[in-house]
Amino acid sequence: MLKIILKTIKEKRNLLLILSSISILVLWLYTAITPSLESQQESINELLAAFPKEFLAAFNVESFNMTSFTGVIASKQYDIVWVIMAVALAISLASGNIAGEIEKGTMQILLALPLSRKQLYFSKYIGGIIVMAIFTVLSILPGIPLAQMYGIELDNNNFYYFTLNALGFAIFIFTFTFMFSAIVSESSRATMPALGLVLISYILNLIALLKEEFTNLRYFSIFHYYSPTDTLVNGNLELNSLLLFLGFACFFLIIGFVFFRKRDFRF
């Protein structure tokens, strides 16, 4: 089992290193410019006052997230860049993990080994979760030493809370794609539902923010439960959000396993 877990991690090692490095470099960039942004707080406030409130709300633009370190990284790095990287990594990893191996025919090698389908399925899942966890930790926690390097004061707990929230989000996307990967035989067919979910969630969240009468739609969006601003800036860890992510992940994991255990592998 350990061999399959290590194999899964090893196969995504390069992508993991590239994405984590990019994330750290972007984080470093925002850390470096934060002192100059803080010094221009008044002029930025004047600029923001000229925009409609709904527009600013829709794009999560507020004074604090244009001038404070945690506000800047929450709105710029973790609301957009990190989400794109995490979704790309989760989908590529999960779709390639089972469906990709079936498509290439290499699943035959693994199925011919004296491993049960349960061992194979969960080894691959654990390997994927470890990759997602390493990426999440490497792309968020370096913010603490970087902030110290530039003399920026912050509450370390906020970073830990956000790491948990982000990990929940990453696990949710990974497991959702992994479920489809266990059902279908082509990686593209596992990728499509996950991309669809992210896109629909994004649109629902946007509509909910722009139109007050549709505000309840936000509960149907995964982005409502992923909240870098709330955790990094305000230090609020929504346990319900975390439980929701993990609860759905467990559900997807079980559904995927039921199909994986019973399915035919045609090569």
Added chain:
Amino acid sequence: MAEIEIKELTKFYGTKKALNSISFEVGQGEIFGYLGPNGAGKTTTINCIMDFIKPTRGQVLINNLDANEQSTALKLLIGYVSSDVNLYEHWTGKDHLNLQESIRGKSRILTRLLKDFQFDPSITVRKLSTGNKQKLAVIMALMHEPQFLILDEPTRGLDPLLQNVFYSYLREFAAKNSTIFFSSHNLAEVENVCDRVAIIKEGKIEAVESISKMKDKRMYLVTISYDGEFPKSKLRELKAVITAEYDHKIKIKVPGDVNKLLDVLATVKLNDLHIEQASLEEIFLEYYK
């Protein structure tokens, strides 16, 4: 005693019946050939044996264990070669062998296999030729001296010399009581290696025969160019069938032993002679209509 028992195995793909209630047994130490044209159901049978696919009905018993219910325990005893070898392109041969050893334990005969098959495991799979990929797949199947070998057209891509090396390993394993299930569409290969053979056609077992009986079903396609008269009456005695006839040229299908035909041809002045073994499809048309 039967080591592999296939009992009324049936498999549907949607509404298409890929296997139609097939049954046969393979004994301990036996090299059992599984012959059939492409699409007959050979790979589907093997996929059921390996628990890659679930049978719609019926059962596969290996070593008295259900291949579907106890596949994990069984795979410890099975070496497998697929008809389409798919390997990790970015891995080396050694990476593949290490994966096997990390799960099945250290191989006692790996060094010998690498030498006999002239395989360099340090090369990345993407740089290997088709033949070398096949060698690696064969080595992976043999390296733990399995009690059962399930082979789906295992010599595809191997050159004739290495095919002989492979056959000698099969005979050695069978002598040590390993049971070998060998799928092929090459009649000559099955005749050369196997003790018994099952013939599958359109998902149904047409016959299970010993190789000696199978040899009686050999057929040759002969083209003869001659001068003078040809003793056609003697062809009838050989149960040969004339398929085409031109000026001093004749094409015949001859079943059974080719030596009897050569005795007849010894009395004829030949200009040219071409003898080839009939394909499995042609034999099927003749014997398993």
